[in-house]
Structures are given as structure tokens and as C-alpha cells.
Amino acid sequence: MSSEAAATRPRVLSGITATGKLHIGNYIGALSVWAREQDRFENYFFIADLHALTIPENIQPDALRERVTEIVALYVACGLDVDKSVLFLQSRVPAHASLAWIFNCVTPIGWLERMTQYKSKSDRANPSAGLLTYPSLMAADILLYQPDFVPVGDDQRQHIELTRNIAQRFNSMFGEAFSIPEPMIRTSGARIMGLDDPNVKMSKSLAESRDGHAVGLLDPPNKIRKTIMRSVTDSGTEVRGDGLGAGVENLLVLHEALTDTTREDSLAEFEGKGYGVLKKALAEVVIEHVSAIQERYNEIRADRSYLDRILAEGAEKAANIADETARNAMRLTGLL
CATH class of the missing domain: 1.10.240.10 (Tyrosyl-Transfer RNA Synthetase)
Incomplete structure (x- = not known):
């Protein structure tokens, strides 16, 4: 797809955390939707490896690297076309981390403490600061690309609402920098439940x-x-x-x-x-x-150089958008 053609289409941005194994719920609620809708949008889909660090006790470096490779191969195997969608690894675009810090400084702690996922995971001893502030990183993930829509599962509504609130707060404090995205949630299959417990979302x-x-x-x-x-x-x-x-x-x-x-x-x-x-x-x-x-x-896993090329090219394309947004936020806050 040419850059001119992509620019005339609404932009979408979404991603999956590099933890756990992808399952049929991920396919129905996210991957199949992303693939089916590729021709309608300018698409940015990432693998959220920075988010995988929020529970440090669970970090296994070799396993994380393997999971990233597995996920990008499954992205393509599930129908994402690198000629229609930009696929990239979150940590290879440094603007994600730098804008997340700015958002940490803008976001009231009370907003973060109310997040459902933080409440469900913070009962562990000495939860990390990253577990509390990862919604700020998620907001940066999204807002860096100024998307029109964010395709997510039904359980992510709260995160999108927080992202919208952070964007509005920043714009009010420092000047217009971020567009306000809308969630895109499929009407059927948005929330697939566990096969062993149908009252718990498949995880x-x-x-x-x-x-x-x-x-x-x-x-x-x-x-x-x-x-x-x-x-x-x-x-x-x-x-x-x-x-x-x-x-x-x-x-x-x-x-x-x-x-x-x-x-x-x-x-x-x-x-x-x-x-x-x-x-x-x-x-x-x-x-x-x-x-x-x-x-x-x-077939895809057999060609590691192909996967490396996808991530390298994707990071370059993503950075072209993300860096411009981050620089503007830095200018508005006086960092540039």
C-alpha cells in the first residue's frame, strides 16, 4: 500500500503483551479482526514487550525473546500482511518509554490506583512501580500514533478511557498535542471466556x-x-x-x-x-x-531472517510517526 493511499484511511493501533501463549480468544477478539479489516485502515500493530516487565519475578530473558518471535510469526500466520500493516516491537521504538515518563508526571496517582487490572494484581508482596504506571505506558503506546480507532477486547474499555483522559489532561495543561481515539470493539466474540470457568475471561x-x-x-x-x-x-x-x-x-x-x-x-x-x-x-x-x-x-518460523526483517522495517516505519509526536510533546513541556 502506498503512503498516499494509507494516509487517506483512518489509522488504527493495537498490540498484544509478550506474556503467555496466544489462544483462540486472542484470535477471535483481536487477530482475526485486525486481519479482516486491513484494507479499511492504516494499520499499526505492535508486540508489547516492555509491559512484560511489570512483574519482575516472572521475567525469563530467553523465554521473553522466544515469545516475541512466536508472536510476530503468529501475527503473520493469522493473516496480517506486512504490505498493509506495520508490525513492530514496542521496545525498539524508544519514544514509547520517553512519552510514558511524561505521562507518568501528568497522570494523577488516583487514576492509576482505580485501574481494575492493577487492583487484581497488586495483592502480591511489594508490587513494582511499573505495575502501577503501566497504563501510562499503554497511553503512550496509543497516543504516539494519533490513531482514530483502537481495536481492543471488551475488557480494555477502561484503559482506552484512561488514555483519552490522559490525552485531554495533557492537551489542557500544555496545548493540543494528541487526538482523542475511539475504541473499536467487535459486537460478537469481544469477550471469550475460559473453557474451564465461563465466568472468567480467557487469559x-x-x-x-x-x-x-x-x-x-x-x-x-x-x-x-x-x-x-x-x-x-x-x-x-x-x-x-x-x-x-x-x-x-x-x-x-x-x-x-x-x-x-x-x-x-x-x-x-x-x-x-x-x-x-x-x-x-x-x-x-x-x-x-x-x-x-x-x-x-x-513456514514463517523456518525463516528467522524474514522475522528479523519484519521487526526492523516495522520499527523504522513506526518511529517515523512516534518520534514526531514525542518531539512535539517535549517541545510543549519545555524539554526541547
């Missing part, structure tokens, strides 16, 4: 620690089938549209998202049938999608 970290929680994008077919067949439903035995439990609802959402069908279609196919019928059908659909991703992934 990369839980997928690492709890067997049966999620289907990983690199899981073999036999493991995928086992995970889905053992997924939690409810005390009933048949799909009933007038009284769906959380587990059955989650399985139907997964099936609908992967087959591009509606709830009406689902009930026409599964209502009155046993949960086992739904699970078997879902397992086959998931295996079909994941197998295609894995075939492409294995």
Missing part, C-alpha cells in the same frame, strides 16, 4: 498455568479436542435457547465467531441437541482454523 497467563482453560493457537489437534470436550457447561444436557448457561453461551459464541454465523443460525443447528454434539462441532471448526494458522506459522 494468556491462565492458559499457561491451568490445563483446559484455553485452546492455544499452537496446540495439537488431540489437545484441542480434549480441551473442548471437557469444557464446563452447566447442569443441563441439551442446548436450549431460552435458558443458556454461561458455559454453553461461550461455546456458541466461539462457534458463531469462527463460522461467521448468528445466534439464530446456531439455535437452528444445535437447539434440542446434547452438549456433546455442540462440543464436537466446535472442536472440528477450531481444529480447522488452528491447523491452517499452524501450517503458515511453521
